[in-house]
Amino acid sequence: MSKVEEFEELRSLLFSIAYRILGSVGEAEDAVQETWLRFDGSATRPTSTKAYLSAAVTRISIDVLRSARVRREEYAGPWFPEPLLSDPYQDPARSVELADSVSMAALLLPGCWARSSRC
Numbered sequence: 001m002s003k004v005e006e007f008e009e010l011r012s013l014l015f016s017i018a019y020r021i022l023g024s025v026g027e028a029e030d031a032v033q034e035t036w037l038r039f040d041g042s043a044t045r046p047t048s049t050k051a052y053l054s055a056a057v058t059r060i061s062i063d064v065l066r067s068a069r070v071r072r073e074e075y076a077g078p079w080f081p082e083p084l085l086s087d088p089y090q091d092p093a094r095s096v097e098l099a100d101s102v103s104m105a106a107l108l109l110p111g112c113w114a115r116s117s118r119c
Contacts, residue, residue, distance in 0.1 A: 006049045007036055013050070014057045021061035031060045 014035055018028035035057040046052035 003040060007039060007053070010050055010053055014053055017054060018057050018061045021058065022064060027064055028061075031057055031064060034060050 011032065014032045015028055018031040019025065022028050022031065035053055038056055038060075039053060
């Protein structure tokens with residue numbers, strides 16, 4: 001298997017690691033791209049490509065966070081991660097399950113408030 005094929009197979013894992021650390025889609029994509037450049041430029045093949053790439057993207061993402069602190073780019077409000085535009089739960093069965101659980105919760109709430117006790 002070539003380096004490109006190995007990397008493409010692990011790209012979604014690397015993106016998810018970077019996104020969880022950075023909270024920004026753009027910065028996560030940049031971290032994954034930097035990981036590819038390091039992997040492609042290395043002369044030796046790692047024993048475990050998955051472990052090597054996971055460690056590399058983690059270190060790169062942490063370095064990005066540290067550099068942001070040095071530049072003093074701070075947000076005064078509450079921090080929320082940037083929402084992903086694609087929904088990993090697009091499965092119709094998952095959507096029905098979520099809708100059903102929300103409906104059940106909505107039915108239980110009025111009874112909880114009326115009793116003034118914990119539900």
